[in-house]
Amino acid sequence: MKKVITYGTFDLFHKGHLSLLQRAKALGDYLIVGVTTDHFDEARGKVNVVNSVIERIESVKNTGLADEIIVEDHEGQKIEDIKKYGIDIFTVGSDWVGTFDYLNAFCKVVYLERTPDISSTMLRESRFQIVRMGIVGTGRIAPRFLSESKYVSGVSIVAAYNPEKESGQSFSKQYGIPIYDAEYEKFLDGVDGVYIASPNETHCEYAKMALEKGKHVLCEKPIAFSRKETVELYSLAREKQVVLYEAIKTAYCPGFQQLMNVAQSGKIGRICDVEACFSRLADPDSRERTDANYGGAFLEFAAYNLLPIFKLLGTDYKEVRIDSIYGENGIDLYTKVQLIYENGMGTAKCGVGVKSEGQLVIAGTQGYILAESPWWLTRKFQIRYEDPNVVDSYEPRFQGDGLRYEISGFISKINGVDHIGYKLTEKEAEAMAEITELFMEKRRSRKNA
Numbered sequence: 001m002k003k004v005i006t007y008g009t010f011d012l013f014h015k016g017h018l019s020l021l022q023r024a025k026a027l028g029d030y031l032i033v034g035v036t037t038d039h040f041d042e043a044r045g046k047v048n049v050v051n052s053v054i055e056r057i058e059s060v061k062n063t064g065l066a067d068e069i070i071v072e073d074h075e076g077q078k079i080e081d082i083k084k085y086g087i088d089i090f091t092v093g094s095d096w097v098g099t100f101d102y103l104n105a106f107c108k109v110v111y112l113e114r115t116p117d118i119s120s121t122m123l124r125e126s127r128f129q130i131v132r133m134g135i136v137g138t139g140r141i142a143p144r145f146l147s148e149s150k151y152v153s154g155v156s157i158v159a160a161y162n163p164e165k166e167s168g169q170s171f172s173k174q175y176g177i178p179i180y181d182a183e184y185e186k187f188l189d190g191v192d193g194v195y196i197a198s199p200n201e202t203h204c205e206y207a208k209m210a211l212e213k214g215k216h217v218l219c220e221k222p223i224a225f226s227r228k229e230t231v232e233l234y235s236l237a238r239e240k241q242v243v244l245y246e247a248i249k250t251a252y253c254p255g256f257q258q259l260m261n262v263a264q265s266g267k268i269g270r271i272c273d274v275e276a277c278f279s280r281l282a283d284p285d286s287r288e289r290t291d292a293n294y295g296g297a298f299l300e301f302a303a304y305n306l307l308p309i310f311k312l313l314g315t316d317y318k319e320v321r322i323d324s325i326y327g328e329n330g331i332d333l334y335t336k337v338q339l340i341y342e343n344g345m346g347t348a349k350c351g352v353g354v355k356s357e358g359q360l361v362i363a364g365t366q367g368y369i370l371a372e373s374p375w376w377l378t379r380k381f382q383i384r385y386e387d388p389n390v391v392d393s394y395e396p397r398f399q400g401d402g403l404r405y406e407i408s409g410f411i412s413k414i415n416g417v418d419h420i421g422y423k424l425t426e427k428e429a430e431a432m433a434e435i436t437e438l439f440m441e442k443r444r445s446r447k448n449a
């Protein structure tokens with residue numbers, strides 16, 4: 001009996017998939033179809049898949065062509081399967097020519113002609129409206145947003161806005177994106193949503209104007225400097241029935257999500273202490289080091305550090321203490337936020353002029369989790385116990401630094417599929433704004449003293 005195997009995502013099952021399975025089946029007597037899990041697709045950077053793994057398996061099953069269906073959930077599995085199932089032929093479409101030649105060492109590899117003019121990507125794009133996004137602010141993050149959005153189907157960056165004519169123009173020239181340097185309202189008229197990456201003090205106003213015009217908003221942190229403004233922005237979004245997300249990319253990073261889940265799984269017992277640190281020695285001439293009103297360590301890094309604390313200990317802290325070390329120009333070079341809970345404590349350490357170990361330590365009654373720098377990208381972490389010989393190591397796999405997952409979640413939510421709502425909740429965003437407000441008050445009163 002000749003055994004054939006093929007793999008795919010088979011999202012929004014289409015005639016290209018059917019034709020491939022028919023021809024795969026005809027290559028032998030027994031066809032095994034491997035369907036990717038949601039997590040595996042996410043790990044290899046295939047974002048925006050619409051159907052769940054169960055639905056995709058069902059579509060393959062309904063063709064009646066597969067003698068057996070398996071799930072593919074990790075890299076390197078193909079060799080394993082070929083050996084395990086005694087496969088004679090491995091086949092996929094011609095878009096993969098060359099990629100799987102290495103499997104020739106284990107069985108015959110056949111690339112079947114791909115059906116022209118149809119793909120899941122095309123169907124996803126036609127099924128959902130293409131969200132026309134505008135970028136507000138053309139600084140450091142804007143080019144990264146542009147390149148990462150290319151991995152997300154259903155989004156097109158159509159314009160940028162920057163009142164500073166010169167830097168806007170040079171961005172526009174380099175990336176071929178039309179730029180508006182005046183008339184924010186006119187810029188808004190041509191987009192469905194905005195990504196706000198302008199200086200900190202402008203976020204709230206830009207977000208508010210966009211929401212008022214019924215535009216979706218993905219806004220860099222901090223969304224606002226007070227709880228009240230943050231609550232108002234979220235309720236405005238609700239009233240206008242549009243999506244509002246605060247862009248803290250760590251929150252949307254698959255690795256970070258796994259870290260939070262493992263921490264809450266009971267493996268380290270009850271979580272008692274969360275200590276997070278993020279520091280980067282910024283250039284003394286940079287905005288972070290010179291803007292005494294809206295620069296400094298807290299505004300740069302506190303959102304990242306507070307995130308695991310709120311996720312694991314909640315937002316109902318009993319006491320908060322904020323201490324800073326200031327530079328001569330009034331900038332906080334280093335800020336430490338300490339939160340006291342009924343049964344736990346959290347510390348967030350931020351630095352732009354003081355360097356420390358960038359780690360996240362989650363201490364529990366049975367052990368602790370250590371995520372080393374850069375924990376905010378969460379590429380690896382460990383659980384350690386009293387017995388130093390026992391260590392559980394994790395290396396979550398995903399592509400990029402979280403930004404494409406953030407964009408993909410935002411776009412899906414606009415299209416009515418909410419995969420990310422829980423990743424950064426309104427409550428968490430509001431709690432962050434509350435701490436930000438306290439910090440800003442403290443810094444202001446020090447300046448005025």
Ligand code: CTP
Nearest residue numbers: 008009010016020092093114115118119120121
């Ligand atoms: N396939 C094909 N002809 C098409 C589309 C897909 O022969 N027009 C084949 C692929 O080469 C692969 C299998 O169908 O062997 C499953 O492909 P999959 O990646 O699930 O489908 P795509 O439509 O290519 O998905 P996407 O657009 O998300 O990449």
